[in-house]
Amino acid sequence: MNPGKSSQKASPAKSAGSNLHRKVAQSIGNQILSGVYAPGAILPNEADWCRIYGASRTTVREAVKTLTAKGLLKSRTKIGSRVEPRENWNILDRDVLAWHMASMDPRAFFSSVQEVRKILEPEIAALAALNRTPQxxxxxxxxxxxxxxxxxxxNSVAPDVRFHLALLAAANNVFLTPFGIMIEAALTNMFEFTSTHNPEPDMFIPKHEGILKAVTRGNAKAARKAALSLLTDTDHTIAGFPAKAKKLKKAKA
Amino acid sequence: MNPGKSSQKASPAKSAGSNLHRKVAQSIGNQILSGVYAPGAILPNEADWCRIYGASRTTVREAVKTLTAKGLLKSRTKIGSRVEPRENWNILDRDVLAWHMASMDPRAFFSSVQEVRKILEPEIAALAALNRTPQxxxxxxxxxxxxxxxxxxxNSVAPDVRFHLALLAAANNVFLTPFGIMIEAALTNMFEFTSTHNPEPDMFIPKHEGILKAVTRGNAKAARKAALSLLTDTDHTIAGFPAKAKKLKKAKA
DNA sequence: CTGGCCAAATTATCATACAAATATGGATTG
DNA sequence: CAATCCATATTTGTATGATAATTTGGCCAG
Structure with a gap:
Protein backbone atom coordinates (compact mmCIF):
# COMPACT_ATOMS: atom_id res chain seq x y z
CA MET A 1 0.00 0.00 0.00
CA ASN A 2 0.98 3.57 -0.48
CA PRO A 3 0.32 5.73 2.56
CA GLY A 4 -1.14 9.15 2.02
CA LYS A 5 -1.26 10.43 -1.54
CA SER A 6 -4.74 9.44 -2.63
CA SER A 7 -5.97 11.65 0.20
CA GLN A 8 -4.88 15.28 0.03
CA LYS A 9 -1.59 17.12 0.11
CA ALA A 10 -1.42 18.13 3.73
CA SER A 11 1.63 20.37 3.62
CA PRO A 12 2.26 21.19 -0.02
CA ALA A 13 6.01 21.32 -0.45
CA LYS A 14 6.15 24.54 -2.39
CA SER A 15 9.18 25.92 -4.26
CA ALA A 16 10.01 25.65 -7.92
CA GLY A 17 12.02 23.00 -9.75
CA SER A 18 8.89 21.14 -10.78
CA ASN A 19 10.32 17.85 -9.62
CA LEU A 20 8.33 16.49 -6.76
CA HIS A 21 11.17 14.56 -5.17
CA ARG A 22 13.21 17.74 -5.36
CA LYS A 23 10.54 19.76 -3.61
CA VAL A 24 10.23 17.16 -0.91
CA ALA A 25 14.00 17.08 -0.45
CA GLN A 26 14.10 20.87 -0.18
CA SER A 27 11.32 20.93 2.34
CA ILE A 28 12.88 18.29 4.56
CA GLY A 29 16.32 19.80 4.08
CA ASN A 30 15.08 23.17 5.21
CA GLN A 31 13.53 21.64 8.28
CA ILE A 32 16.79 19.97 9.22
CA LEU A 33 18.88 23.06 8.66
CA SER A 34 16.44 25.21 10.58
CA GLY A 35 16.60 22.89 13.55
CA VAL A 36 13.12 21.40 13.43
CA TYR A 37 14.94 18.09 13.54
CA ALA A 38 18.19 18.26 15.46
CA PRO A 39 21.26 16.08 14.90
CA GLY A 40 20.64 12.67 16.39
CA ALA A 41 16.86 13.00 16.13
CA ILE A 42 14.86 10.38 14.31
CA LEU A 43 12.81 11.68 11.44
CA PRO A 44 9.29 10.65 10.53
CA ASN A 45 9.37 7.43 8.56
CA GLU A 46 8.75 7.09 4.86
CA ALA A 47 5.06 6.40 5.29
CA ASP A 48 4.71 9.56 7.34
CA TRP A 49 6.41 11.68 4.72
CA CYS A 50 4.12 10.16 2.10
CA ARG A 51 1.12 11.34 4.05
CA ILE A 52 2.63 14.74 4.77
CA TYR A 53 3.50 15.54 1.18
CA GLY A 54 0.90 13.43 -0.58
CA ALA A 55 3.63 11.72 -2.54
CA SER A 56 4.40 8.12 -3.31
CA ARG A 57 7.03 6.20 -1.41
CA THR A 58 9.22 6.08 -4.50
CA THR A 59 9.32 9.85 -4.58
CA VAL A 60 9.89 10.24 -0.87
CA ARG A 61 12.71 7.72 -0.95
CA GLU A 62 14.43 9.56 -3.76
CA ALA A 63 14.26 12.72 -1.68
CA VAL A 64 15.68 10.90 1.32
CA LYS A 65 18.50 9.47 -0.79
CA THR A 66 19.30 12.97 -1.98
CA LEU A 67 19.59 14.25 1.57
CA THR A 68 21.61 11.21 2.58
CA ALA A 69 24.05 11.93 -0.23
CA LYS A 70 24.51 15.43 1.15
CA GLY A 71 25.40 14.07 4.56
CA LEU A 72 22.27 15.26 6.38
CA LEU A 73 20.79 11.83 7.06
CA LYS A 74 21.49 8.19 7.48
CA SER A 75 18.86 5.48 7.21
CA ARG A 76 18.85 2.11 8.91
CA THR A 77 16.36 -0.69 8.65
CA LYS A 78 13.91 -0.85 11.49
CA ILE A 79 15.28 2.39 12.96
CA GLY A 80 14.36 4.93 10.37
CA SER A 81 16.31 7.97 9.31
CA ARG A 82 18.46 9.85 11.78
CA VAL A 83 19.87 13.34 11.38
CA GLU A 84 23.65 13.20 11.11
CA PRO A 85 25.97 15.31 13.26
CA ARG A 86 26.64 18.74 11.82
CA GLU A 87 30.25 18.03 10.93
CA ASN A 88 29.01 15.55 8.32
CA TRP A 89 26.73 18.03 6.62
CA ASN A 90 27.95 19.04 3.25
CA ILE A 91 27.70 22.74 3.89
CA LEU A 92 29.51 23.63 0.66
CA ASP A 93 26.77 21.95 -1.33
CA ARG A 94 24.64 24.48 -3.17
CA ASP A 95 21.35 23.28 -1.72
CA VAL A 96 22.60 22.80 1.81
CA LEU A 97 24.10 26.26 1.81
CA ALA A 98 20.84 27.76 0.58
CA TRP A 99 18.88 26.00 3.32
CA HIS A 100 21.46 27.10 5.82
CA MET A 101 21.21 30.74 4.83
CA ALA A 102 17.44 30.63 4.91
CA SER A 103 17.43 30.13 8.64
CA MET A 104 20.61 31.88 9.72
CA ASP A 105 21.26 35.37 10.97
CA PRO A 106 22.73 37.24 7.97
CA ARG A 107 25.35 38.95 10.07
CA ALA A 108 26.62 35.66 11.43
CA PHE A 109 26.66 34.31 7.91
CA PHE A 110 28.72 37.17 6.52
CA SER A 111 31.02 37.02 9.49
CA SER A 112 31.87 33.36 8.94
CA VAL A 113 32.16 33.82 5.22
CA GLN A 114 34.49 36.78 5.45
CA GLU A 115 36.68 34.95 7.92
CA VAL A 116 37.18 32.16 5.42
CA ARG A 117 37.44 34.45 2.44
CA LYS A 118 40.25 36.41 4.06
CA ILE A 119 42.12 33.19 4.61
CA LEU A 120 41.59 31.75 1.17
CA GLU A 121 41.17 34.43 -1.43
CA PRO A 122 44.56 36.10 -1.01
CA GLU A 123 46.19 32.71 -1.43
CA ILE A 124 43.89 31.88 -4.32
CA ALA A 125 44.99 35.06 -6.04
CA ALA A 126 48.60 34.20 -5.38
CA LEU A 127 48.17 30.70 -6.79
CA ALA A 128 46.34 32.08 -9.78
CA ALA A 129 49.25 34.41 -10.45
CA LEU A 130 51.56 31.41 -10.55
CA ASN A 131 49.42 28.71 -12.13
CA ARG A 132 46.90 30.34 -14.43
CA THR A 133 46.76 29.28 -18.06
CA PRO A 134 46.42 31.90 -20.80
CA GLN A 135 42.82 30.84 -21.26
CA ASN A 155 24.01 44.23 -12.89
CA SER A 156 27.48 44.47 -11.47
CA VAL A 157 26.95 41.46 -9.26
CA ALA A 158 27.03 38.82 -11.99
CA PRO A 159 30.34 39.94 -13.51
CA ASP A 160 31.80 40.28 -10.04
CA VAL A 161 30.86 36.68 -9.31
CA ARG A 162 32.37 35.60 -12.60
CA PHE A 163 35.57 37.44 -11.77
CA HIS A 164 36.02 35.69 -8.45
CA LEU A 165 35.08 32.29 -9.82
CA ALA A 166 37.47 32.69 -12.74
CA LEU A 167 40.20 33.59 -10.30
CA LEU A 168 39.38 30.53 -8.24
CA ALA A 169 39.49 28.29 -11.30
CA ALA A 170 42.86 29.77 -12.24
CA ALA A 171 44.33 28.65 -8.94
CA ASN A 172 44.12 25.15 -10.40
CA ASN A 173 43.54 23.23 -7.23
CA VAL A 174 40.53 20.89 -7.10
CA PHE A 175 40.16 21.17 -3.37
CA LEU A 176 39.57 24.89 -3.54
CA THR A 177 36.79 24.81 -6.13
CA PRO A 178 34.00 23.92 -3.66
CA PHE A 179 34.40 27.42 -2.24
CA GLY A 180 33.03 28.88 -5.41
CA ILE A 181 29.57 28.15 -4.10
CA MET A 182 30.23 30.04 -0.90
CA ILE A 183 31.76 33.01 -2.68
CA GLU A 184 28.88 33.18 -5.10
CA ALA A 185 26.34 33.08 -2.30
CA ALA A 186 28.19 35.78 -0.40
CA LEU A 187 28.47 38.21 -3.31
CA THR A 188 24.92 37.63 -4.47
CA ASN A 189 23.43 38.23 -1.07
CA MET A 190 25.67 41.09 -0.12
CA PHE A 191 23.74 43.34 -2.46
CA GLU A 192 20.38 42.40 -1.03
CA PHE A 193 21.65 42.80 2.47
CA THR A 194 23.56 46.06 2.26
CA SER A 195 21.67 47.31 -0.81
CA THR A 196 24.98 48.65 -1.96
CA HIS A 197 26.91 45.82 -3.42
CA ASN A 198 30.06 47.81 -4.00
CA PRO A 199 32.18 48.48 -0.98
CA GLU A 200 33.82 51.85 -1.39
CA PRO A 201 32.34 52.50 -4.86
CA ASP A 202 35.33 54.59 -5.90
CA MET A 203 37.74 51.80 -5.17
CA PHE A 204 35.65 48.86 -6.32
CA ILE A 205 36.89 48.72 -9.90
CA PRO A 206 40.49 49.79 -9.18
CA LYS A 207 40.95 47.14 -6.53
CA HIS A 208 39.72 44.40 -8.79
CA GLU A 209 42.02 45.78 -11.44
CA GLY A 210 44.85 45.49 -8.97
CA ILE A 211 44.24 41.79 -8.63
CA LEU A 212 43.94 41.34 -12.36
CA LYS A 213 47.19 43.15 -13.05
CA ALA A 214 49.11 41.22 -10.44
CA VAL A 215 47.80 37.92 -11.80
CA THR A 216 48.63 39.02 -15.31
CA ARG A 217 52.20 39.86 -14.32
CA GLY A 218 52.48 36.60 -12.41
CA ASN A 219 53.24 38.50 -9.24
CA ALA A 220 51.96 36.30 -6.44
CA LYS A 221 52.87 38.67 -3.64
CA ALA A 222 51.08 41.61 -5.20
CA ALA A 223 48.06 39.46 -6.02
CA ARG A 224 47.81 38.34 -2.43
CA LYS A 225 48.01 41.90 -1.19
CA ALA A 226 45.45 43.20 -3.67
CA ALA A 227 42.96 40.47 -2.82
CA LEU A 228 43.28 41.14 0.87
CA SER A 229 42.78 44.83 0.35
CA LEU A 230 39.53 44.25 -1.52
CA LEU A 231 38.26 41.98 1.24
CA THR A 232 39.04 44.58 3.84
CA ASP A 233 36.79 47.02 1.99
CA THR A 234 34.08 44.40 1.96
CA ASP A 235 34.44 44.03 5.71
CA HIS A 236 33.80 47.74 6.11
CA THR A 237 30.72 47.64 3.95
CA ILE A 238 29.22 44.86 6.00
CA ALA A 239 30.21 46.45 9.28
CA GLY A 240 28.42 49.61 8.17
CA PHE A 241 25.11 47.80 8.35
CA PRO A 242 24.40 46.85 11.92
CA ALA A 243 21.52 44.68 12.98
CA LYS A 244 19.36 45.55 10.01
CA ALA A 245 18.67 41.84 9.96
CA LYS A 246 17.00 41.87 6.61
CA LYS A 247 16.15 38.19 6.40
CA LEU A 248 18.02 36.58 3.56
CA LYS A 249 15.48 34.97 1.30
CA LYS A 250 17.49 32.61 -0.73
CA ALA A 251 16.17 29.11 -0.17
CA LYS A 252 13.00 27.91 -1.65
CA ALA A 253 10.98 25.52 0.40
CA MET B 1 8.55 -3.56 -17.60
CA ASN B 2 11.80 -3.86 -15.79
CA PRO B 3 14.81 -4.22 -18.02
CA GLY B 4 17.56 -6.57 -16.97
CA LYS B 5 17.42 -8.05 -13.48
CA SER B 6 15.58 -11.30 -14.08
CA SER B 7 18.46 -12.22 -16.36
CA GLN B 8 21.92 -12.21 -14.77
CA LYS B 9 24.11 -9.60 -13.16
CA ALA B 10 26.35 -8.68 -16.05
CA SER B 11 28.84 -6.50 -14.21
CA PRO B 12 28.39 -7.18 -10.53
CA ALA B 13 28.85 -3.92 -8.68
CA LYS B 14 31.11 -5.24 -5.98
CA SER B 15 32.13 -3.36 -2.82
CA ALA B 16 30.63 -3.55 0.64
CA GLY B 17 27.81 -1.56 2.16
CA SER B 18 25.27 -4.25 1.42
CA ASN B 19 22.86 -1.74 -0.07
CA LEU B 20 22.39 -2.36 -3.73
CA HIS B 21 21.61 1.23 -4.66
CA ARG B 22 24.76 2.20 -2.81
CA LYS B 23 26.89 -0.25 -4.73
CA VAL B 24 25.45 0.94 -8.00
CA ALA B 25 26.11 4.55 -7.05
CA GLN B 26 29.70 3.72 -6.14
CA SER B 27 30.26 1.88 -9.37
CA ILE B 28 28.90 4.67 -11.54
CA GLY B 29 30.62 7.29 -9.41
CA ASN B 30 33.94 5.57 -9.87
CA GLN B 31 33.42 5.46 -13.60
CA ILE B 32 32.72 9.16 -13.73
CA LEU B 33 35.67 10.12 -11.56
CA SER B 34 37.98 7.85 -13.52
CA GLY B 35 36.96 9.50 -16.76
CA VAL B 36 35.01 6.65 -18.36
CA TYR B 37 32.28 9.24 -18.77
CA ALA B 38 33.65 12.74 -19.24
CA PRO B 39 31.88 15.95 -18.25
CA GLY B 40 29.21 16.73 -20.79
CA ALA B 41 28.84 13.12 -21.85
CA ILE B 42 25.46 11.46 -21.74
CA LEU B 43 25.29 8.38 -19.58
CA PRO B 44 23.48 5.16 -20.37
CA ASN B 45 19.81 5.53 -19.54
CA GLU B 46 18.06 3.93 -16.60
CA ALA B 47 17.05 0.86 -18.53
CA ASP B 48 20.67 0.31 -19.56
CA TRP B 49 21.92 0.54 -15.99
CA CYS B 50 19.24 -1.94 -14.97
CA ARG B 51 20.59 -4.43 -17.45
CA ILE B 52 24.21 -3.72 -16.55
CA TYR B 53 23.76 -4.20 -12.83
CA GLY B 54 20.82 -6.55 -12.84
CA ALA B 55 18.94 -4.16 -10.60
CA SER B 56 15.47 -2.75 -10.68
CA ARG B 57 14.72 0.72 -11.94
CA THR B 58 13.82 1.80 -8.43
CA THR B 59 17.30 0.93 -7.24
CA VAL B 60 19.06 2.46 -10.20
CA ARG B 61 17.12 5.68 -9.85
CA GLU B 62 18.05 5.97 -6.18
CA ALA B 63 21.69 5.58 -7.15
CA VAL B 64 21.33 8.25 -9.81
CA LYS B 65 19.67 10.61 -7.34
CA THR B 66 22.57 10.06 -4.97
CA LEU B 67 25.08 11.02 -7.63
CA THR B 68 22.97 13.98 -8.66
CA ALA B 69 22.98 15.20 -5.08
CA LYS B 70 26.77 15.10 -5.10
CA GLY B 71 26.90 17.27 -8.20
CA LEU B 72 28.18 14.62 -10.59
CA LEU B 73 25.06 14.37 -12.72
CA LYS B 74 21.99 16.11 -13.92
CA SER B 75 18.99 14.33 -15.40
CA ARG B 76 16.52 15.73 -17.86
CA THR B 77 13.46 14.15 -19.38
CA LYS B 78 13.96 12.84 -22.88
CA ILE B 79 17.68 13.64 -22.71
CA GLY B 80 18.94 11.32 -20.03
CA SER B 81 21.66 11.96 -17.50
CA ARG B 82 24.60 14.14 -18.34
CA VAL B 83 27.88 14.39 -16.45
CA GLU B 84 28.21 17.81 -14.87
CA PRO B 85 31.30 20.01 -15.30
CA ARG B 86 34.02 19.29 -12.77
CA GLU B 87 33.58 22.54 -10.88
CA ASN B 88 30.15 21.31 -9.76
CA TRP B 89 31.50 18.05 -8.38
CA ASN B 90 31.35 17.91 -4.65
CA ILE B 91 34.96 16.88 -4.22
CA LEU B 92 34.86 17.36 -0.44
CA ASP B 93 32.18 14.73 -0.17
CA ARG B 94 33.52 11.57 1.42
CA ASP B 95 32.46 9.28 -1.42
CA VAL B 96 33.48 11.59 -4.22
CA LEU B 97 36.89 12.06 -2.66
CA ALA B 98 37.33 8.30 -2.33
CA TRP B 99 36.43 7.77 -5.98
CA HIS B 100 38.74 10.57 -6.94
CA MET B 101 41.69 9.10 -5.08
CA ALA B 102 41.06 5.69 -6.56
CA SER B 103 41.96 6.91 -10.02
CA MET B 104 44.42 9.67 -9.28
CA ASP B 105 48.19 9.71 -9.14
CA PRO B 106 49.03 9.70 -5.42
CA ARG B 107 51.75 12.28 -5.82
CA ALA B 108 49.42 14.72 -7.52
CA PHE B 109 46.89 14.09 -4.78
CA PHE B 110 49.32 14.82 -1.97
CA SER B 111 50.62 17.84 -3.79
CA SER B 112 47.18 19.41 -4.07
CA VAL B 113 46.29 18.48 -0.54
CA GLN B 114 49.45 19.90 0.97
CA GLU B 115 48.99 23.12 -0.96
CA VAL B 116 45.60 23.58 0.63
CA ARG B 117 46.65 22.36 4.04
CA LYS B 118 49.47 24.90 4.19
CA ILE B 119 46.98 27.62 3.44
CA LEU B 120 44.34 26.50 5.88
CA GLU B 121 45.78 24.67 8.82
CA PRO B 122 47.95 27.45 10.16
CA GLU B 123 44.93 29.74 10.14
CA ILE B 124 42.77 26.99 11.61
CA ALA B 125 45.24 26.66 14.46
CA ALA B 126 45.21 30.42 14.94
CA LEU B 127 41.41 30.53 15.01
CA ALA B 128 41.32 27.61 17.41
CA ALA B 129 43.65 29.48 19.73
CA LEU B 130 41.19 32.36 19.79
CA ASN B 131 37.82 30.65 19.61
CA ARG B 132 38.12 27.23 21.23
CA THR B 133 35.80 26.32 24.05
CA PRO B 134 37.16 24.52 27.13
CA GLN B 135 35.49 21.35 25.91
CA ASN B 155 48.12 2.98 15.56
CA SER B 156 49.35 6.52 15.66
CA VAL B 157 47.31 7.44 12.61
CA ALA B 158 43.90 7.42 14.28
CA PRO B 159 44.85 9.73 17.16
CA ASP B 160 46.64 12.00 14.72
CA VAL B 161 43.46 12.29 12.69
CA ARG B 162 41.49 13.01 15.82
CA PHE B 163 43.95 15.71 16.80
CA HIS B 164 43.62 17.55 13.53
CA LEU B 165 39.85 17.18 13.40
CA ALA B 166 39.51 18.43 16.97
CA LEU B 167 41.63 21.41 16.07
CA LEU B 168 39.44 22.05 13.05
CA ALA B 169 36.29 21.87 15.14
CA ALA B 170 37.79 24.30 17.62
CA ALA B 171 38.18 26.91 14.90
CA ASN B 172 34.40 27.22 15.11
CA ASN B 173 33.69 28.09 11.53
CA VAL B 174 31.15 25.98 9.63
CA PHE B 175 32.72 26.65 6.28
CA LEU B 176 35.97 25.09 7.31
CA THR B 177 34.56 21.79 8.54
CA PRO B 178 34.23 20.19 5.09
CA PHE B 179 38.01 20.08 4.98
CA GLY B 180 38.02 17.50 7.72
CA ILE B 181 37.31 14.88 5.10
CA MET B 182 40.31 15.92 3.06
CA ILE B 183 42.62 16.04 6.07
CA GLU B 184 41.47 12.64 7.21
CA ALA B 185 42.02 11.14 3.79
CA ALA B 186 45.46 12.68 3.58
CA LEU B 187 46.69 11.45 6.94
CA THR B 188 45.20 8.00 6.51
CA ASN B 189 46.77 7.47 3.14
CA MET B 190 50.08 9.04 3.96
CA PHE B 191 51.00 5.99 5.98
CA GLU B 192 50.17 3.56 3.20
CA PHE B 193 52.00 5.65 0.67
CA THR B 194 55.20 6.50 2.50
CA SER B 195 54.95 3.56 4.88
CA THR B 196 56.28 5.90 7.51
CA HIS B 197 53.42 7.99 8.67
CA ASN B 198 55.50 10.20 10.91
CA PRO B 199 57.55 12.84 9.23
CA GLU B 200 60.75 13.32 11.20
CA PRO B 201 59.85 10.79 13.90
CA ASP B 202 61.82 12.68 16.51
CA MET B 203 59.89 15.86 15.93
CA PHE B 204 56.47 14.37 15.33
CA ILE B 205 55.20 14.52 18.90
CA PRO B 206 56.98 17.75 19.90
CA LYS B 207 55.59 19.63 16.94
CA HIS B 208 52.05 18.58 17.72
CA GLU B 209 52.70 19.56 21.28
CA GLY B 210 53.74 22.96 20.05
CA ILE B 211 50.38 23.47 18.44
CA LEU B 212 48.56 22.24 21.51
CA LYS B 213 50.47 24.55 23.83
CA ALA B 214 49.90 27.57 21.64
CA VAL B 215 46.19 26.84 21.41
CA THR B 216 46.05 26.29 25.15
CA ARG B 217 47.69 29.64 25.80
CA GLY B 218 45.44 31.30 23.25
CA ASN B 219 48.45 32.44 21.30
CA ALA B 220 47.24 32.65 17.71
CA LYS B 221 50.56 33.68 16.25
CA ALA B 222 52.45 30.81 17.84
CA ALA B 223 49.73 28.36 16.84
CA ARG B 224 49.98 29.47 13.25
CA LYS B 225 53.72 29.08 13.26
CA ALA B 226 53.64 25.66 14.90
CA ALA B 227 51.07 24.31 12.45
CA LEU B 228 53.08 25.52 9.48
CA SER B 229 56.21 23.94 10.86
CA LEU B 230 54.52 20.57 11.14
CA LEU B 231 53.26 20.79 7.59
CA THR B 232 56.70 21.58 6.31
CA ASP B 233 57.93 18.34 7.84
CA THR B 234 55.13 16.52 6.12
CA ASP B 235 56.20 18.03 2.83
CA HIS B 236 59.67 16.59 3.32
CA THR B 237 58.33 13.15 4.09
CA ILE B 238 56.30 13.11 0.91
CA ALA B 239 59.10 14.54 -1.17
CA GLY B 240 61.32 11.72 0.06
CA PHE B 241 59.24 9.24 -1.84
CA PRO B 242 59.56 9.89 -5.54
CA ALA B 243 57.53 8.13 -8.18
CA LYS B 244 56.91 5.05 -6.10
CA ALA B 245 53.36 5.40 -7.33
CA LYS B 246 51.95 2.85 -4.99
CA LYS B 247 48.38 2.95 -6.16
CA LEU B 248 46.15 4.25 -3.42
CA LYS B 249 43.45 1.70 -2.83
CA LYS B 250 40.81 3.58 -0.99
CA ALA B 251 37.63 3.39 -3.00
CA LYS B 252 35.60 0.28 -3.32
CA ALA B 253 33.83 -0.27 -6.58
C1' DC C 1 11.57 29.38 -45.16
C1' DT C 2 8.70 29.47 -41.15
C1' DG C 3 5.61 28.08 -37.96
C1' DG C 4 3.23 24.80 -35.60
C1' DC C 5 2.20 20.15 -34.60
C1' DC C 6 3.01 15.15 -33.94
C1' DA C 7 5.69 11.23 -32.41
C1' DA C 8 9.27 8.97 -29.89
C1' DA C 9 12.46 8.64 -26.12
C1' DT C 10 13.39 9.26 -21.46
C1' DT C 11 12.73 10.55 -16.93
C1' DA C 12 9.00 11.25 -13.20
C1' DT C 13 5.54 9.36 -10.49
C1' DC C 14 2.43 5.99 -8.73
C1' DA C 15 0.66 1.57 -6.68
C1' DT C 16 1.57 -2.81 -4.83
C1' DA C 17 3.99 -6.60 -3.18
C1' DC C 18 7.55 -9.01 -1.01
C1' DA C 19 12.35 -9.32 1.12
C1' DA C 20 15.70 -8.21 4.59
C1' DA C 21 17.36 -6.37 8.66
C1' DT C 22 17.01 -5.51 13.45
C1' DA C 23 15.22 -3.58 17.94
C1' DT C 24 12.19 -5.09 21.41
C1' DG C 25 10.04 -7.66 24.58
C1' DG C 26 8.72 -12.05 26.14
C1' DA C 27 9.64 -16.93 26.86
C1' DT C 28 12.96 -20.25 28.22
C1' DT C 29 16.51 -22.08 30.69
C1' DG C 30 20.53 -22.33 33.72
C1' DC D 1 17.22 -14.16 39.44
C1' DA D 2 20.07 -13.67 35.35
C1' DA D 3 21.31 -14.60 30.95
C1' DT D 4 20.08 -16.35 26.55
C1' DC D 5 17.36 -17.23 22.86
C1' DC D 6 13.61 -16.45 19.88
C1' DA D 7 9.35 -14.66 17.79
C1' DT D 8 7.45 -10.67 16.22
C1' DA D 9 6.66 -6.12 14.68
C1' DT D 10 8.55 -2.17 12.45
C1' DT D 11 11.03 0.04 9.03
C1' DT D 12 13.84 0.38 5.13
C1' DG D 13 15.32 -2.17 0.77
C1' DT D 14 14.12 -4.10 -3.76
C1' DA D 15 11.23 -5.59 -7.60
C1' DT D 16 7.53 -5.07 -11.06
C1' DG D 17 4.55 -2.99 -14.08
C1' DA D 18 1.89 0.75 -15.42
C1' DT D 19 0.95 5.65 -16.53
C1' DA D 20 2.17 10.68 -16.71
C1' DA D 21 4.96 14.47 -18.07
C1' DT D 22 8.51 16.54 -20.64
C1' DT D 23 10.98 17.80 -24.60
C1' DT D 24 13.77 16.87 -28.60
C1' DG D 25 13.58 16.41 -33.48
C1' DG D 26 11.48 15.86 -37.49
C1' DC D 27 7.37 16.22 -40.40
C1' DC D 28 4.00 18.92 -42.60
C1' DA D 29 1.44 22.82 -44.09
C1' DG D 30 1.27 27.52 -45.18
Missing part, protein backbone atom coordinates in the same frame (compact mmCIF):
# COMPACT_ATOMS: atom_id res chain seq x y z
CA UNK A 136 42.07 31.26 -17.58
CA UNK A 137 43.69 34.68 -17.60
CA UNK A 138 41.45 35.65 -20.49
CA UNK A 139 38.38 34.55 -18.53
CA UNK A 140 39.41 36.72 -15.60
CA UNK A 141 40.09 39.65 -17.87
CA UNK A 142 36.76 39.38 -19.65
CA UNK A 143 34.90 39.23 -16.36
CA UNK A 144 36.71 42.36 -15.27
CA UNK A 145 35.82 44.20 -18.48
CA UNK A 146 32.18 43.31 -17.93
CA UNK A 147 32.39 44.68 -14.41
CA UNK A 148 33.74 47.96 -15.69
CA UNK A 149 30.95 48.26 -18.25
CA UNK A 150 28.23 47.36 -15.78
CA UNK A 151 29.06 50.25 -13.44
CA UNK A 152 27.25 50.01 -10.13
CA UNK A 153 23.93 48.46 -9.24
CA UNK A 154 22.54 45.00 -9.46
CA UNK B 136 37.10 21.64 22.51
CA UNK B 137 40.48 22.22 24.11
CA UNK B 138 40.00 19.07 26.13
CA UNK B 139 39.25 17.09 22.97
CA UNK B 140 42.46 18.32 21.37
CA UNK B 141 44.44 17.53 24.50
CA UNK B 142 43.06 14.02 24.77
CA UNK B 143 43.84 13.30 21.15
CA UNK B 144 47.38 14.45 21.74
CA UNK B 145 47.77 12.23 24.80
CA UNK B 146 46.63 9.26 22.73
CA UNK B 147 49.19 10.12 20.09
CA UNK B 148 51.94 10.14 22.66
CA UNK B 149 50.89 6.76 24.01
CA UNK B 150 50.57 5.19 20.58
CA UNK B 151 54.19 5.89 19.64
CA UNK B 152 54.90 5.29 15.98
CA UNK B 153 53.30 2.90 13.52
CA UNK B 154 49.84 2.44 12.22
Missing amino acids: QLRAITEAFEDMRKAKAGL | QLRAITEAFEDMRKAKAGL
